[in-house]
Amino acid sequence: MSLESHLAELKRKHGELERELDDARLHPSVDEADIALLKRRKLAIKDEMEKLRAGWTRH
Template sequence: MSLESHLAELKRKHGELEREIDDAKLHPSVDELDVAQLKRRKLAIKDEMEKLKSAVTRH
């Protein structure tokens, strides 16, 4: 998998998590722990994207 396609896949997953978080917030019965877990996953993906972008700019 090329770096560009890997970044594109991470962006896609990041967007999916964003939508999932937004949808979860619309339901009053949502478990806040579930939302927190989604947010942690989203942040981990964002961190990975930033590391990859940083690695590209250094080379």
């Protein structure tokens, strides 16, 4: 998988998690622990994208 396609896939996953978070926040039955897990997953993807971009710009 090329770097650009990998970044595109990460962006897609990041967007999906953002939508899941938005949906979860609208439902009072969703546990705060579940929301925290979604936030951590989203942040991990964002961190991975930033690392890839940083490595890419050095080349």
